[in-house]
Amino acid sequence: MTIASQHSSGDILADRRADYARMLAEGGDFSGAGELMEQALEISPGWAAGWFRLAEYAEKAGSVPTAATALRRVLELAPEDPFGAGLRLAVLGAAEVPATPPTRYVEQLFDDYAQRFDAALVEKLEYSVPQKLAALVADGISSERFVHVTDLGCGTGLFGERIRARAGFLEGFDLSANMLAKAREKQVYDRLAQADLSLPPPECGVFATGLAPGRTDLASAADVLMYLGELAPVFEIAFALIAPGGHFAFSVEDAASNETYVLRTSLRYAHGKAYVRRRADEAGFDLLQSRQTVIRMDAGAPVTGRLYLARRR
Missing domain, CATH: 3.40.50.150 (Vaccinia Virus protein VP39)
Known part of the structure; x- marks a missing residue:
């Protein structure tokens, strides 16, 4: 379980779609999970953990560009990067490998x-x-x-x-x-x-x-x-x-x-x-x-x- 799954958007409708997305992901339907997360984020666009979850689903569905875009949005919303989004971007080949991980990410982990x-x-x-x-x-x-x-x-x-x-x-x-x-x-x-x-x-x-x-x-x-x-x-x-x-x-x-x-x-x-x-x-x-x-x-x-x-x- 990642840190992203521990945070609510604060909006019941967005959370409901995110819950359905999680169930689809648990069943292996990552494309469907990503679509539902995109709907959740239309309702709650400032939800950093939600964008990180979308990135996870998109990566597992094979859509690296979508995952990278979502991770960059995470960094905009949470510059201290408790999710390790910068590290994940580097693993995807969409950013340089950082010399050190974000302190907040390691501490939270x-x-x-x-x-x-x-x-x-x-x-x-x-x-x-x-x-x-x-x-x-x-x-x-x-x-x-x-x-x-x-x-x-x-x-x-x-x-x-x-x-x-x-x-x-x-x-x-x-x-x-x-x-x-x-x-x-x-x-x-x-x-x-x-x-x-x-x-x-x-x-x-x-x-x-x-x-x-x-x-x-x-x-x-x-x-x-x-x-x-x-x-x-x-x-x-x-x-x-x-x-x-x-x-x-x-x-x-x-x-x-x-x-x-x-x-x-x-x-x-x-x-x-x-x-x-x-x-x-x-x-x-x-x-x-x-x-x-x-x-x-x-x-x-x-x-x-x-x-x-x-x-x-």
Whole structure:
């Protein structure tokens, strides 16, 4: 279910047509669903979520121009783009791939997902990054215990649970308030706060008042970088955060080795190995280990990713 299906137009007639459109779509008649959504939008032309739903139906019906026009209308009505319309335009080939997704889209996505995140990701999608990344840290770093660990994009705390026993102090940052609330319930973190890893270090929230640079000897980013295209900002954050000689463990979805980053139809980014190495080196990191692995299932197919362990120079 997308965010578009959660919003009413505010007009009972438009909503009724949209409901009929949804039923047609559920039955596989996307052309008919699109026609009914167009009727709903004639009644309520300022309904951004309705235009996004029309784009979904049009795309599934094979009408890319109609979908692209509807998505552009979404962006006019909702410039902060909580629907990810700009990403969808890029996937359709109707716009350039953005360097980062809209902050409001990512925040809304994970706020909506928080309640069912652990069950959906671990049990249904066989998500395995937290345990595999923790194993990479255990194999690659001889220290039995870290004084300070920072979990960037901590989500509900799946990696935090696996590193807690080795962390003297464990802090987590995430863009989603609802994800942070779920992490707080687990009581494994010493500090939790919001942060936006797409922003430069002074603005991201990781260095808010009282949170000093160079304070951590291990930082992690488990299943986070696939929601960023350009990786320079997050490497800058990690470099400022980690003490010299400290480590950064992170995962990406794997693109071809000669690619920089690509936007998949899942609206997640995949990154090429050479690009990751270059960005890490430019930021002041040496890559120590890289492991290719299946990180999750998606629509019944395995998604290949890569786990990295880097050391700050």
